[in-house]
Amino acid sequence: MKKKVLSLLLSTAMVASLAACGSTGADTASTDTQSSDTQSSDAQSSDTTATQSADASADAGSEAAPAGDYNLTDLYITVDGTLTANVDNGQDAFIEQWEAAVSEKIGHEIKLHINQPEHSGYKDNVSQLLTTGEPGDGQYPDALIMSATMFKQYQNTGILWNMADAYANAEFQSRITLPSINENMKTANGELYAFAPTYGNGCVTYIKQSWLDAAGLKVDDIKTFDDYYNMLKAFTKDGQTGVIAAGFGKLDEAPYINYMPEFWQGAYPAIYQKDGQWVDGFQEQATIDALKRLAQGYADGVIDKDTEEASTKTAREKWFSNDQSTSEGVFTYWAGTWLRTLTDNLDKNDVDTDLGDDRLVQLPPIKEIKDTWGGYINREAPVWVITDDGDGDDSREQAIFDALIETMLDGDKVQTLWTYGAEDVHWSTHAESFTTNPDDPDKKKDYEYAEGEFHLKQSPNDPNSVWKKNHLDPVLVIAPLTNGFVDNDELVQAGNKFFTENCVDAPQSPSSEILTEVEADLATDKTTLMNEVVAGKKTAEDAIAEYQAKWGDTITEILDELNAQ
Amino acid sequence: MFLPVVIYVLIIYYWPMLGVRYAFYDYTLKKMEPVGLKHFQKMFADADFWKAFFNTLQLSIIKLLITTGTAVIVSVFINEMANLFAKKVLQTVIYLPHFMSWTVTAAIFTLFLSTSSTGFVNETLKSWGLIKESIDFMHELTLWRPVYYLVNIWKETGWGTVIFLATLAGINPELYEAADIDGATRLQKIWYVTVPELLNTIIIVLILNLAKVLNLFESVFVMYNNRVFAVSDVISTYIYRKTFMTAIPNYGYTTAVGLFKSLVGCALVLICNWASKKVRGRGII
Structure with a gap:
C-alpha cells in the first residue's frame, strides 16, 4: 500500500511540476517578447542587476549621452585562448592593472571578471552561455570574443548590440590606420555588431632549412606546385614525411584552406561570394581538383597520415618535437609572432640548434596560388561583440563599449595591457x-x-x-600604441612583413539563418567526404555527387536566401 | 522517515527530469516557443538519426553478447585452474583494464593500431611478411566494428567475470563428485555441470544489461571518426554533435532525441522486467 501511495505522490508531483514549469516557460517567452516590444521601464529594471545598477547621477565619462545614465561597476567578459595572460600566466596582475587604469578613465570603480573557457571548446561554451543565461546573471558575458564565422552566425539573432554609433564616436577613430576592417563588417543598413581591434592574419608555409639543405634544395627554386610536391617527395623517407597539418582542410573554420594552401590552390570549399553572387565552392571543379591533389599526396605518403585527425596543437608539436625522425619538413601555420614561437619551440627541443633564428624559411606563395587567390589568405578578423539586453535602452551597452572597447585602443596604458600584458609581470x-x-x-x-x-x-x-604578447598583436592592431612601446623582435617583424607582402583578404563569411541551422552537419558531411576521397575510398566526383544528392536542395535555399539579401 | 525520502527523490531524481518539456519547445537563443511535436517529426525524417539508432542497437547488443560470452569462457577457465597463485594473478591482471578510462584506452589502441611507423600491429605484421601496406584499422568501415568489439573484450571481460566466478564458487561440489563417479571427463563436467549452473546467471546478466543498450557514448566517442560515421555514429554521439558542435543549437531538438531514447530505454526495461519474471520468477523492478 505504501508503495502505491508513494508512486501516486511522485507521479502527481511530476505532472504538477511539468504543468507549472510549462506555463513558466511560456510566460518567459511572452515576457521576452513583451519587454523588447514595449521597452518598458519595468523590463529595464528587471534586467538591471545588483552589480550593474542604473544610477542616473553617475557619469560614465562618455561623450555618448546614454552611457552617462549607467554606472557599470562590473564587467563580465568571455575570452578564448588569444588572451595569453591566462590564469597561469599573470592574469591576476592584468585584471588588477586594467581595473585601476579603466576606473581612472571612466571616473568610477569597475571590476573585471574574465571567463576563459578551454580554447578548443570555446564555441560550445559560448553557445551554452548565451542560450541558457540572462544579462546580469554573473555568467552571461557583457562582451566576448568571436571568430568571424561565429560572429556571422550570431549577427542576426538579436543578441548582439549594434555599436555603429559608438564606433563612429569613439576617441580612437582619429588614430585608426586600417578603417576598412570594421567598415567592411557593417551591414547594408550601416549596422555594426562587432568590433575588430586587429586585422585577421593568416598562415604561411614554413620549411625547415636543415631539411632543404639535406635534400639539396633552395627555397627560391620552389615556385610551382610541381616544385613544391617534388620537395615533399624528397623529404619523405625513412619515417619522415613531407608535410603535416591539422586536417586536410578545416571545413568548420574559415578560411578553410589556409593550413594546406598549396593543395587547395584556387578552391574554396564553402559558400562564398564570386562575381557578386553567392556560390557553393564545395561543388566547384576547383574543389574536385584540390581533393584529387590531396588524395595523390596521401597515396604517395608525402602528407603525414596523422593529418586526418590532428588538432593544430598535435600537428605543430609533432612538427617541432625533438624526435625529428618521424617529423615533417613543411608546416603551414600562422604568420608573424608564430614564426618566433615555432623557432623557439624547435630551439627548446634541441632541433637544428646551430641554425639559430634561421631554422625556418617562409615559402613565397607558389604560382598556382598567385594565379588564383593572389597570395596567402588573410582571414576575416576575430571580433569583440557586446551583448544586447534587449531593453531598448543603449546605456548599458554604451557603458560596456566605453569601458572595454574605447579603452582597449587608448594608445596608452590600457592598450599596452591588452598588447603586452601587465607591467612588471609581462x-x-x-x-x-x-x-x-x-x-x-x-x-x-x-x-x-x-x-x-x-x-x-x-x-x-x-x-x-x-614573454611574447597578450591579446592584441602590436603589428596587426588597427590603431597603434602611442607610447612608443615596441617589441623589436626582428624575426617577428620579418614574419609580419613577409605575410603582409604576400596576402590577400579572405572571402567574407555568409550570414544566413538556414546555414546557421545546418552548418555543423554540413561541415561534418563535407569533412567525411573529403577524408574518404583523400584516403582513396571514393572518387572526388562521386563524393561531390553524394554531397549534391543530400545537400543540393538545402544549399539552393541558402544561396537563394543570401542572393536575395 | 517517509517525507525526507520523498523530498530527496523529488529534488534529486524528478526535478531535473522536468527538462523533458523542452522537447516540445524551440529552445534556442532568446527564444522559447512551444512547437508541439515538430522536433519528433524532424527526428523521424532524419536519415542520420535512424542510422545512429540502428548503429546503437547493433553495437550494444553484439558487444553485450560478445563480452558476456567471453566473460563466461574466461570464468570457466579461471575456475578450472588448480594453481591458486596463478589464478589470483590472472584475475588481477584481467580486472585492471576495467579501471582504465576510455580516453586512455582509445589512445593506447589508436597508437597500437596506427598506420605510422610507431604502430605496433602494422609494423609486426609487416616484419612477418603478412602484409605489405599498413591496415588502417581505425578508419576502415569494415574493420572499425571488429576493433571496437575487441577493445571492449579487452577492457570489460575481466570485470564481467566477477559475477560468474561468484556463481561458480557457489556450485554444489557434490555435483562434480557425482559426475566423477559417472566417469565424466573434464570437458563433460564443464558442459553438463558448470554451464547449466551458470545459465541462470548468464540470462540475468543479459537481461539486466539489455535495459541499458541505448546508453552508449564514451567508448564510441573516443574511438570514432568522420570516415566511420556510417557504422559508428550512435544516438548519444548524434545528440552530442547536434548540441555541442552546432554554433547555435536548438536544445529543443536534442532534448526530443534524448526523450525518445529514454522512452525506448524505458520500454526495454519493462520488457526485461517481464522476461526476468518469466525466467527467474521475479522482476528486476
Whole structure:
C-alpha cells in the first residue's frame, strides 16, 4: 500500500511540476517578447542587476549621452585562448592593472571578471552561455570574443548590440590606420555588431632549412606546385614525411584552406561570394581538383597520415618535437609572432640548434596560388561583440563599449595591457637583467636592459622563455600604441612583413539563418567526404555527387536566401 | 522517515527530469516557443538519426553478447585452474583494464593500431611478411566494428567475470563428485555441470544489461571518426554533435532525441522486467 501511495505522490508531483514549469516557460517567452516590444521601464529594471545598477547621477565619462545614465561597476567578459595572460600566466596582475587604469578613465570603480573557457571548446561554451543565461546573471558575458564565422552566425539573432554609433564616436577613430576592417563588417543598413581591434592574419608555409639543405634544395627554386610536391617527395623517407597539418582542410573554420594552401590552390570549399553572387565552392571543379591533389599526396605518403585527425596543437608539436625522425619538413601555420614561437619551440627541443633564428624559411606563395587567390589568405578578423539586453535602452551597452572597447585602443596604458600584458609581470621599463636557460650552456641567453627601456620579461609560467604578447598583436592592431612601446623582435617583424607582402583578404563569411541551422552537419558531411576521397575510398566526383544528392536542395535555399539579401 | 525520502527523490531524481518539456519547445537563443511535436517529426525524417539508432542497437547488443560470452569462457577457465597463485594473478591482471578510462584506452589502441611507423600491429605484421601496406584499422568501415568489439573484450571481460566466478564458487561440489563417479571427463563436467549452473546467471546478466543498450557514448566517442560515421555514429554521439558542435543549437531538438531514447530505454526495461519474471520468477523492478 505504501508503495502505491508513494508512486501516486511522485507521479502527481511530476505532472504538477511539468504543468507549472510549462506555463513558466511560456510566460518567459511572452515576457521576452513583451519587454523588447514595449521597452518598458519595468523590463529595464528587471534586467538591471545588483552589480550593474542604473544610477542616473553617475557619469560614465562618455561623450555618448546614454552611457552617462549607467554606472557599470562590473564587467563580465568571455575570452578564448588569444588572451595569453591566462590564469597561469599573470592574469591576476592584468585584471588588477586594467581595473585601476579603466576606473581612472571612466571616473568610477569597475571590476573585471574574465571567463576563459578551454580554447578548443570555446564555441560550445559560448553557445551554452548565451542560450541558457540572462544579462546580469554573473555568467552571461557583457562582451566576448568571436571568430568571424561565429560572429556571422550570431549577427542576426538579436543578441548582439549594434555599436555603429559608438564606433563612429569613439576617441580612437582619429588614430585608426586600417578603417576598412570594421567598415567592411557593417551591414547594408550601416549596422555594426562587432568590433575588430586587429586585422585577421593568416598562415604561411614554413620549411625547415636543415631539411632543404639535406635534400639539396633552395627555397627560391620552389615556385610551382610541381616544385613544391617534388620537395615533399624528397623529404619523405625513412619515417619522415613531407608535410603535416591539422586536417586536410578545416571545413568548420574559415578560411578553410589556409593550413594546406598549396593543395587547395584556387578552391574554396564553402559558400562564398564570386562575381557578386553567392556560390557553393564545395561543388566547384576547383574543389574536385584540390581533393584529387590531396588524395595523390596521401597515396604517395608525402602528407603525414596523422593529418586526418590532428588538432593544430598535435600537428605543430609533432612538427617541432625533438624526435625529428618521424617529423615533417613543411608546416603551414600562422604568420608573424608564430614564426618566433615555432623557432623557439624547435630551439627548446634541441632541433637544428646551430641554425639559430634561421631554422625556418617562409615559402613565397607558389604560382598556382598567385594565379588564383593572389597570395596567402588573410582571414576575416576575430571580433569583440557586446551583448544586447534587449531593453531598448543603449546605456548599458554604451557603458560596456566605453569601458572595454574605447579603452582597449587608448594608445596608452590600457592598450599596452591588452598588447603586452601587465607591467612588471609581462613587461617592464625598469633596468634589469635576466638569463634564460641558465643551466644549459648551449641555450643560455643573457638579457640586460637600461632604466626606461621597454622590454618583455620572462614568461610567468616559463622563466626559460621570454614573454611574447597578450591579446592584441602590436603589428596587426588597427590603431597603434602611442607610447612608443615596441617589441623589436626582428624575426617577428620579418614574419609580419613577409605575410603582409604576400596576402590577400579572405572571402567574407555568409550570414544566413538556414546555414546557421545546418552548418555543423554540413561541415561534418563535407569533412567525411573529403577524408574518404583523400584516403582513396571514393572518387572526388562521386563524393561531390553524394554531397549534391543530400545537400543540393538545402544549399539552393541558402544561396537563394543570401542572393536575395 | 517517509517525507525526507520523498523530498530527496523529488529534488534529486524528478526535478531535473522536468527538462523533458523542452522537447516540445524551440529552445534556442532568446527564444522559447512551444512547437508541439515538430522536433519528433524532424527526428523521424532524419536519415542520420535512424542510422545512429540502428548503429546503437547493433553495437550494444553484439558487444553485450560478445563480452558476456567471453566473460563466461574466461570464468570457466579461471575456475578450472588448480594453481591458486596463478589464478589470483590472472584475475588481477584481467580486472585492471576495467579501471582504465576510455580516453586512455582509445589512445593506447589508436597508437597500437596506427598506420605510422610507431604502430605496433602494422609494423609486426609487416616484419612477418603478412602484409605489405599498413591496415588502417581505425578508419576502415569494415574493420572499425571488429576493433571496437575487441577493445571492449579487452577492457570489460575481466570485470564481467566477477559475477560468474561468484556463481561458480557457489556450485554444489557434490555435483562434480557425482559426475566423477559417472566417469565424466573434464570437458563433460564443464558442459553438463558448470554451464547449466551458470545459465541462470548468464540470462540475468543479459537481461539486466539489455535495459541499458541505448546508453552508449564514451567508448564510441573516443574511438570514432568522420570516415566511420556510417557504422559508428550512435544516438548519444548524434545528440552530442547536434548540441555541442552546432554554433547555435536548438536544445529543443536534442532534448526530443534524448526523450525518445529514454522512452525506448524505458520500454526495454519493462520488457526485461517481464522476461526476468518469466525466467527467474521475479522482476528486476
